Amino acid sequence: MKRALISVSDKTGVVEFAKGLIANDFEIISTGGTYKKLQENGVKVTEIDEVTKFPEILDGRVKTLHPMVHAGLLAKRDNPEHMETLKKLNIQTIDLVCVNLYPFKETISKDDVTPAQAIEQIDIGGPSMIRSASKNFKSVYVVIDANDYVTVLESIKSAEDDVILRRRLAAKAFRHTAEYDSIIAHYLTDLNGDEFPDVEVLGYDYHQELRYGENSHQKAAFYQSAMPTEYSIASAKQLHGKELSFNNIKDADAALRIVSDFSQPCVAALKHMNPCGVGVDETDIYQAWRKAYTADTMSIFGGIVAVNREVTKEIAEEMHKIFLEIVIAPSFSAEALEILEAKKNIRLLTLDFSKAKDADKHEYVSVMGGLLVQERDTTVDQLSEFKVVTDKTPTAEEMKALLFGQQIVKHVKSNAIVITTTDKTLGIGAGQMNRIGSVKIAIEQEELADEHAPLIMASDAFFPMDDCVQYAAEHKITAIVQPGGSIKDQDSIDMANKYGIAMVFTGRRHFKH
Ligand SMILES: NC(=O)c1ncn([C@@H]2O[C@H](COP(=O)(O)O)[C@@H](O)[C@H]2O)c1NC=O
Numbered sequence: 001m002k003r004a005l006i007s008v009s010d011k012t013g014v015v016e017f018a019k020g021l022i023a024n025d026f027e028i029i030s031t032g033g034t035y036k037k038l039q040e041n042g043v044k045v046t047e048i049d050e051v052t053k054f055p056e057i058l059d060g061r062v063k064t065l066h067p068m069v070h071a072g073l074l075a076k077r078d079n080p081e082h083m084e085t086l087k088k089l090n091i092q093t094i095d096l097v098c099v100n101l102y103p104f105k106e107t108i109s110k111d112d113v114t115p116a117q118a119i120e121q122i123d124i125g126g127p128s129m130i131r132s133a134s135k136n137f138k139s140v141y142v143v144i145d146a147n148d149y150v151t152v153l154e155s156i157k158s159a160e161d162d163v164i165l166r167r168r169l170a171a172k173a174f175r176h177t178a179e180y181d182s183i184i185a186h187y188l189t190d191l192n193g194d195e196f197p198d199v200e201v202l203g204y205d206y207h208q209e210l211r212y213g214e215n216s217h218q219k220a221a222f223y224q225s226a227m228p229t230e231y232s233i234a235s236a237k238q239l240h241g242k243e244l245s246f247n248n249i250k251d252a253d254a255a256l257r258i259v260s261d262f263s264q265p266c267v268a269a270l271k272h273m274n275p276c277g278v279g280v281d282e283t284d285i286y287q288a289w290r291k292a293y294t295a296d297t298m299s300i301f302g303g304i305v306a307v308n309r310e311v312t313k314e315i316a317e318e319m320h321k322i323f324l325e326i327v328i329a330p331s332f333s334a335e336a337l338e339i340l341e342a343k344k345n346i347r348l349l350t351l352d353f354s355k356a357k358d359a360d361k362h363e364y365v366s367v368m369g370g371l372l373v374q375e376r377d378t379t380v381d382q383l384s385e386f387k388v389v390t391d392k393t394p395t396a397e398e399m400k401a402l403l404f405g406q407q408i409v410k411h412v413k414s415n416a417i418v419i420t421t422t423d424k425t426l427g428i429g430a431g432q433m434n435r436i437g438s439v440k441i442a443i444e445q446e447e448l449a450d451e452h453a454p455l456i457m458a459s460d461a462f463f464p465m466d467d468c469v470q471y472a473a474e475h476k477i478t479a480i481v482q483p484g485g486s487i488k489d490q491d492s493i494d495m496a497n498k499y500g501i502a503m504v505f506t507g508r509r510h511f512k513h
Pocket residue numbers: 007008009010030031032033034035060061062063064065099100101102122123124125126127
């Protein structure tokens with residue numbers, strides 16, 4: 001008779017699985033809670049301590065960690081010496097292990113969990129059995145996922161020796177224990193305050209099939225971080241529209257990063273990872289939308305829009321008139337949803353924006369053969385940090401606009417230049433290989449807009465020469481914000497003074513490559 005050891009935290013479907021195994025001549029062995037569950041449901045089952053002849057001890061810390069279990073799993077069936085050893089020690093083989101682990105991730109996701117509580121949820125016996133069974137996949141089935149119960153039963157029933165399935169289950173099991181350990185390692189590493197440990201272990205779960213990658217000839221998939229993260233496109237709920245594409249996901253992520261920097265109502269429209277229009281308002285999300293939209297009514301076509309308040313009927317009516325790829329918001333009013341759902345191609349997503357503060361602290365960028373890890377640029381510049389370097393001091397209105405521009409420019413690809421008024425972008429120059437190129441693009445865009453005052457320019461990094469300041473001053477810009485730090489800073493200051501405009505230094509660069 002074959003033997004199966006079942007030890008599961010999540011007992012969903014386990015009774016039916018055990019019954020299926022018994023119907024295929026398996027004897028079932030189980031640990032405390034699983035044993036109880038199976039017995040209560042009429043499954044014939046042997047308790048683990050009958051096999052080990054050793055009680056479960058230390059509050060369950062030691063229950064299956066025993067040679068009776070591990071030798072039964074690891075013995076090579078085609079090795080006479082192994083089998084002789086088992087016989088001598090009266091150990092029987094175990095042919096199937098069904099285990100799911102203590103819910104460590106779920107435990108640390110809860111508010112106020114103490115390290116002591118978390119540590120008790122580190123499963124030791126489960127992963128050990130999974131690893132023993134997986135190493136011996138030639139003879140042993142390892143089942144770690146209730147979704148595999150049916151497949152495994154079918155394989156057993158067919159009586160064919162399905163080593164390919166067992167190897168697949170073993171690979172899945174090793175991925176699972178590796179990810180499980182990665183979450184524990186992250187948790188403890190964070191407790192220790194070690195930001196960049198000697199080894200970076202990351203677990204990601206398959207989240208979504210993608211039709212293709214950046215282009216149609218590139219295969220792609222979307223994985224979600226195994227670490228609990230609620231503020232992520234992977235956690236967003238899609239209410240309407242076809243599935244997100246690779247580029248959609250990147251754009252929507254970039255849009256979320258912008259609006260979550262603002263506590264007041266904010267709308268950001270993006271194209272190809274760069275904002276094309278951002279608007280804020282003290283109280284009214286509709287006004288924020290109007291500003292984001294009118295900032296650049298051409299580029300928003302086919303854009304991705306993030307709204308940090310509920311999308312109202314009023315906003316939806318205007319969105320309906322243009323082609324948008326995605327709208328992401330904390331919620332949509334029922335009327336707004338009805339209006340927008342009339343469009344087949346628009347994707348509507350909701351996300352809990354209140355979780356923005358819990359978003360990933362780090363970001364990861366892959367390079368060939370490596371991974372760059374850095375803290376996300378979550379720093380929001382403060383007026384108190386601005387240092388006026390020109391004869392002219394910005395007016396209060398200009399200061400407000402400079403702060404707004406500075407908050408936007410860090411989300412624009414370098415070399416980044418943003419022209420804004422107090423609450424609306426008017427021109428955005430992104431990703432040019434020289435700074436004056438970005439200045440010219442931003443100003444050209446701004447000149448299409450209606451008259452606005454104040455009119456300021458923000459730069460993500462210092463001006464290497466005074467040409468950017470000169471060009472800006474000649475095009476009605478009255479105040480500039482930039483980090484400063486160039487050896488030619490004085491030239492830029494002199495140029496600003498020559499034209500009688502104001503300039504402030506922040507002392508903080510915001511490159512985005
Ligand atoms: N300590 C051990 O020897 C041990 N063996 C199995 N477990 C885990 O105990 C859980 C099942 O326990 P129960 O059947 O008592 O509800 C499973 O998640 C399994 O992975 C163990 N627990 C923790 O390490």
